[in-house]
Amino acid sequence: MKIxxxxxxxxxxxxxxxxALAPASVxxxxxxxxxxxxxxxxxxxxxxxxxxxxxxxVEGTLQRYERRERGGPWNPVGGPVVIVVGEKGMGWDxxxxxxxxxxxxxxxxxxxxxxxxxxxxxxxxxxxxxGDAAQAPSGWNLPYIPLTPTVECVDDIHSRSYxxxxxxxxxxxxxxxxxxxxxxxxxxxxxxxxxxxxxxTLPSAGSCVFMHIWSGPxxxxxxxxxxxxxxxxxxxxxxxxxxxxxxxxxxxVEYERLRKGWHLPALAKP
Numbered sequence: 001m002k003i004x005x006x007x008x009x010x011x012x013x014x015x016x017x018x019x020a021l022a023p024a025s026v027x028x029x030x031x032x033x034x035x036x037x038x039x040x041x042x043x044x045x046x047x048x049x050x051x052x053x054x055x056x057x058v059e060g061t062l063q064r065y066e067r068r069e070r071g072g073p074w075n076p077v078g079g080p081v082v083i084v085v086g087e088k089g090m091g092w093d094x095x096x097x098x099x100x101x102x103x104x105x106x107x108x109x110x111x112x113x114x115x116x117x118x119x120x121x122x123x124x125x126x127x128x129x130x131g132d133a134a135q136a137p138s139g140w141n142l143p144y145i146p147l148t149p150t151v152e153c154v155d156d157i158h159s160r161s162y163x164x165x166x167x168x169x170x171x172x173x174x175x176x177x178x179x180x181x182x183x184x185x186x187x188x189x190x191x192x193x194x195x196x197x198x199x200x201t202l203p204s205a206g207s208c209v210f211m212h213i214w215s216g217p218x219x220x221x222x223x224x225x226x227x228x229x230x231x232x233x234x235x236x237x238x239x240x241x242x243x244x245x246x247x248x249x250x251x252x253v254e255y256e257r258l259r260k261g262w263h264l265p266a267l268a269k270p
Contacts, residue, residue: 087220
């Protein structure tokens with residue numbers, strides 16, 4: 001049975017070739033700091049920050065950072081990149097709860113749900129890269145899934161494979177809804193899995209959240225983060241699982257509220 005988990009696979013196995021074919025029982029091992037933002041950020045040596053003007057905004061900015069050691073200062077990598085998020089903006093990661101102080105989210109803040117057109121807000125890792133080529137470009141470090149006509153991402157909340165990338169030819173389908181990833185076309189020429197709603201996977205919390213190529217500067221996604229191919233490719237080449245890359249996605253006001261507590265870099269002045 002071939003199942004490609006949406007976990008941060010680099011923490012499970014080391015070989016790219018093995019990762020692409022590993023059974024679910026191997027890929028679904030617990031991942032530390034899965035839903036604890038501070039722990040995930042503390043271990044990161046690479047950081048991607050995505051911010052938008054507010055919860056409903058579609059357009060936003062992406063900035064990369066890196067540091068030499070844990071606890072060290074964050075240094076920007078490259079310049080800011082214009083991106084788009086979900087067509088309905090952002091909503092909090094369903095798993096975030098109170099963390100030793102004020103509530104992480106306000107009672108009226110939106111929360112990410114399946115099919116709501118929102119990108120998840122919070123702190124995440126990265127899983128596999130994917131694309132329509134048989135192999136990843138030379139120098140990429142993320143494990144890689146080549147998309148074929150039978151590779152699907154399951155978004156049926158009743159399926160055992162909910163929020164997983166699977167090969168239909170090697171598993172008995174128990175779902176009524178999935179994304180046939182190769183059929184998406186140019187948007188999935190290259191992409192990477194954003195490690196959202198895994199370990200544990202909560203029904204209806206959202207699925208199949210990726211970083212991929214956009215359809216245009218004002219066209220939102222179904223819940224992913226997208227950008228021009230020319231901007232995405234250097235990011236995918238830069239991401240290194242051995243450096244525990246983290247992704248922070250938040251409206252600017254929430255980012256500034258949480259920045260000091262999460263030890264995040266200051267946003268550049270517009």
